[in-house]
Every structure is written in C-alpha cells, then in structure tokens.
Amino acid sequence: MRAIQIREYGTKFYLTQTRIPDIGVNEVLVEVKASGLCLTDIHLLEGVQSVDPLPRVPGHENSGVISKVGSQVKGWRVGQRVVLGIDANCGRCEFCQRGQTELCIANQRVGFERDGGHADYVAVPAANLIELPDSISFEDACIIPDAIGCMYHSLVNLAGMRCGQKVAILGAGGLGLHGIQLVKLMGSDVITTSRRQSRLDMAASMGAEVVDTGKENIFDRVTKFTAGHGLDIVADCVGTKQSIKEGLAMLKPGGTFLLLAYIDKELTFDSIPFFSKEKRILGCRGCTRLEIKQVIDLMAEGKLSSIIGARYPIEEFNEAADELRQGHVVGRTVITR
Numbered sequence: 001m002r003a004i005q006i007r008e009y010g011t012k013f014y015l016t017q018t019r020i021p022d023i024g025v026n027e028v029l030v031e032v033k034a035s036g037l038c039l040t041d042i043h044l045l046e047g048v049q050s051v052d053p054l055p056r057v058p059g060h061e062n063s064g065v066i067s068k069v070g071s072q073v074k075g076w077r078v079g080q081r082v083v084l085g086i087d088a089n090c091g092r093c094e095f096c097q098r099g100q101t102e103l104c105i106a107n108q109r110v111g112f113e114r115d116g117g118h119a120d121y122v123a124v125p126a127a128n129l130i131e132l133p134d135s136i137s138f139e140d141a142c143i144i145p146d147a148i149g150c151m152y153h154s155l156v157n158l159a160g161m162r163c164g165q166k167v168a169i170l171g172a173g174g175l176g177l178h179g180i181q182l183v184k185l186m187g188s189d190v191i192t193t194s195r196r197q198s199r200l201d202m203a204a205s206m207g208a209e210v211v212d213t214g215k216e217n218i219f220d221r222v223t224k225f226t227a228g229h230g231l232d233i234v235a236d237c238v239g240t241k242q243s244i245k246e247g248l249a250m251l252k253p254g255g256t257f258l259l260l261a262y263i264d265k266e267l268t269f270d271s272i273p274f275f276s277k278e279k280r281i282l283g284c285r286g287c288t289r290l291e292i293k294q295v296i297d298l299m300a301e302g303k304l305s306s307i308i309g310a311r312y313p314i315e316e317f318n319e320a321a322d323e324l325r326q327g328h329v330v331g332r333t334v335i336t337r
Ligand SMILES: [Zn+2]
Pocket: 038, 039, 040, 041, 060, 146, 147
C-alpha cells in the first residue's frame, strides 16, 4: 500500500510502498478514503513532539471503510463506513472509567504512538470506530475527530458555552472556522481574527465579527463587541505568547481561556488580574468518541458542515504541507484517495 512516513525529523514526508498492516484480534483494518492534514502533522515532522520509533505514518483525522475484522470483534462488518477516533485507550485507568478518554494514561493515539491514516490502510482497535451515515461524505467526515471534534469538546464541554455569550476565536483557520459555526449554532456572538483576507471573508460569511490583526487593534474591537464587559470565552487557535497574553486580558471576570494550539511553548502573562478575576486557562487536546458521534449527528441534521479549503492526492502530500505552512488554505486540507 501507499503510505506517508516520517523517517527523520526536520526533513520532508516520504511517500513509500509498504505492507498492509496486520490486525490484532480486537482490531479492524480500515481502507482509508480521506484523511485530514493538520498543522500537528507538520509539527511531528519537525520533531516538536516525538513519535518514535521512526518511521511513523502520521494522520489522525481519518474516515474509510472496514476491510477486515479481527476474530474477537463484535458488531462490525466489512464494508461499513466509519470515522476513526484518535485515542486508543486502555479502558482501565481512572480517566477511561470516568469517560475522559482523551486523558487516558496509556493512550496510544492513531497517527502518533500508532501508525495513522495518511496511507491506503490503517489498523485500529474496533473500539475506535464510529459509524458514518451515507449522507456524509468521507472527505467531510475525516476532519471530525480533530478539527471539529476538538472545538466541540472545548467550547461545549470544557468551557460550558451557553447561549447569549460573547466568544472570541483567535485564528480563523482549520479549527477556528468550525468553532465559529458552533458558537453561532449555540446562539452566541463570535468575533474572530486573522491577517488573511480570504479567511476573514469566510468567517464574516458565517456570521462572525472579523478583525484583521495586521491592521486593527484587537482590544478596541473586543471592547466594542462586548460593550466593555469582556469575553466569556476565548478559544486560542494561534498559540503564541502574544495571543495568550491578549486573550487572557480580554476575558471578563470568571471567563475561560481555551488553549487549542501551541507555537510558543513558554507562556507569559500577568498573574494578578488572572488571579483576582478568577479567570481559567484550560488545555484542550482532543475529544471523546461520544463527542465525535454528536458532531456526526449535527452534520447529518445539516446544522454543521466541514469547511474544506484544499484537496490533494496522497502523491502531493509535501505540496499540501507547504501550502498549509504558508497559511494559504481557508479551512481544512484533505488528502484524497
Ligand atoms: Zn490535529
């Protein structure tokens, strides 16, 4: 089969021919029909997080069709359309038992600790499968486990977003544009930022207030947007020292800052207003399989849609990555088959 591999950090992605993976008794083999390209894939190549031992097949946003089922797997059959949860959990730790599967202490993530789906086939535990209705395309579905699911998890379940709130999404990229939809769906008001006109135009068409941070002062706009009261929630999809400092300063007392991206590893902010106004910073990494199912249901009902900005065949994976690095894409990049 064809597969994309990280062979050496700091180089390029390798397209290679390799064996179709074997499956364990509790696993299934999925023929991948589409996989989402995430900035994290590029971070992995750069060695920002280790995915040793190399080579490793990245790809944590996947959809496809079951092509083989392990001998102990119940309830799944060859030919079923599926979306793949990222976290392969132990099922025994405190967090798994509580349903916080994204925090599992022995998590083996698809596309990180396990080989992922930027390939023709991927082997995953049957527990990672979520059924995909015929009404949602593989391309629309593949980005649910991260680009949409992570925003849903963070805004709805971590921050407890309610209707009538004022929310900022910093960075109208692959995650941010889906976050805007969720805020609007909830009946709250959203303001978003970018330095790219194409992204601002897309965000504005979805009902967001937009701020070109290359030209405008974000504080002035947020003051006006919130009538001076501050924001209930800031979802930071940029992850720089500056975005974190600004985002925290714009929160109202008791407001929640969601950290969804990491560019700068060390954060600095003024602790006194953070302390005295009881603001909260929450790290946001993933989502549960239940949340993936809930996003699928919203999409099937036509309430939420995937924003796909570029499609590339697997042979042009490095070109797709370059395009993403340069920030040209409006929405998610999908690798087609
Ligand atoms: Zn990702």
